[in-house]
Amino acid sequence: MHDVAVLALPGVVPMDLAAPLEVFGRCRLPSGAPAYRTSVCALTEEVETGTFTMRVPHGLSRLAQASTIIIPGTADLDVPIDPEIIDALRTAADRGTRIASLCVGAFTLADTGLLDGLRATTHWAAASELARRHPAIDVDAAVLYVDNGHVLTSAGAAAALDLCLYMVRQDYGSAVAADTARLSVMPLERAGGQAQFIVHEPPVPSGTTLRPLLNWMEENLGEQLDITTIAAKATMSTRTLNRRFQEQIGTTPLQWLHHARLRQAQFLLETTDHSIERVAGQVGFNAVTTFRERFRDLVGTSPQRYRTQFRTSR
Template sequence: MYTVVVLALPDTIAFDLATPIETFGRVRLPDGRPGYRLLVASHETSVQAGPLTLAIDEGLDALERADLIIVPGRNDPTVPTPAVVLSALRAAAERGTRIASICVGAFSLAEAGLLDGRIATTHWVAAEEFASRFPRVRLDPDVLYTDDDTVLTSAGAASGLDLCLHIVQRDYGTAVAADAARLAVAPLHRPGGQAQYIVRNRPTSRTSTLGQALSWIEANAHRDLTLADIAAAAGLSTRTLTRRFKDETGQSPMQWVSGVRIRHAQELLETTDHTVDRIAAQTGFPTTSNFRSQFGHVLGVTPGAYRKVFRPQTTAL
């Protein structure tokens, strides 16, 4: 039996805290024995988790008995993790204990230096802040979770469940993990990654000098556009347009157009029963195969798989 210690930090996200408790706590082996022993530990005797106040019985010394430590996210991950917690995490890592984070719990792992040089992920909303604060971490904001042997990370919310089920499968095999997934009423493996949930290419205040161009692209992305078309609409030379796009969006104008087209296609897949061929034509892709290729490259799933997730009441294409 493995001992799992869930770390409860101040302002912890209740969902992130509950996910490993419920998932690991319900794992049963073929002979009926529990697969995991669950403990919740903190450096404080009570912790606020949103509207909940939690009484914590275990101190940080519980981490010394752990085979696996789970670090849930906090509502404000930019608040420094208490130094005593960081020291306890470093000591656990030195002992070879597996440590995993859920959602923005990756911030605490990164603060402790446990993610330096490793591939890691976190919630896509916090990815830019994370990358800025922890440049030594090889951040992949598109995946649902990462597994670097003794250090694991997951993206937001439900991705914590994906990671927990992955750990169960790693510890006890597919059959036990499949039973755990059925109890959670969740797939053992979800298609694609976090990329399909990211809202892309929406104009922000940081792109204010390109406001005219972005608005024009939004309304005309379905057309067969060229760089010259966009520059003319923006009243700029193609060279100036390209430079401003690079500076303010990190993309070329045509990359931005492709992103807008994909977002429009996502909306149609979610809200209509139009065929993939029709959606490709409506959103400006030259061919259906080009649409499928670009959609899969950016989101990591096919248009049909995306529709099943976000419009499950429709029939498969």
């Protein structure tokens, strides 16, 4: 189980504080067991957020036990960071702990010197100020998040959720990350400068009459399914089938099938040593070039690069 410690600084932004607790706290393994142990820690027992005061159960010693430390943003960027916090973060980094900042939490991370010489992001409105204060950092305001290995940064507000889901993906793979995204009611597609790597399926309402058909489609992803074949299986006309999908699922049968095939391809790339050609055939693509093109269009990277990044992540 991964141990995540969220650092609450004076004036912490409540949304930044809640985002990692929500994502990591809801994350479950296929067995149903929790994937993460989460906790909030601070230098003092009470932390003022500006809108409320909260009691924090753990001190900075909690950082020494964590495998991941999250640094939320704070409301006032001019408040100096206590040297004890800087030292604790540097010590954690020296141990190899993964440290991620959310939104303007990048300013705290930058004060440690851990971002010097690296590319980083923050809220677009604060990016120029981060670059001014820390010229050794390559500030990129056009992306949702930046991964430098053990040091990560995210852009503003909702991008914190994107970064947390990305870390779930690194730790446990696409299926767990996609389930966590649905539980967190994340949008299905996010526009941004960096590919999100997670192919989401539209949420399927409970009690939908299409569930048996969706199950059949998932069991036959490697077959050459077209709209006529799917409609025949559903004993509907193609026009009725398209209408039912739009009403109940919010997409078309072929678009749903396309996403399901690429989700299965991600799973095979993560968990097997099958060649790219074999994976393409297993999920219903006759031409590997078409598979590569569609995989890149939706996932944002090539199948081989995706495998390199996520094959041993679990």
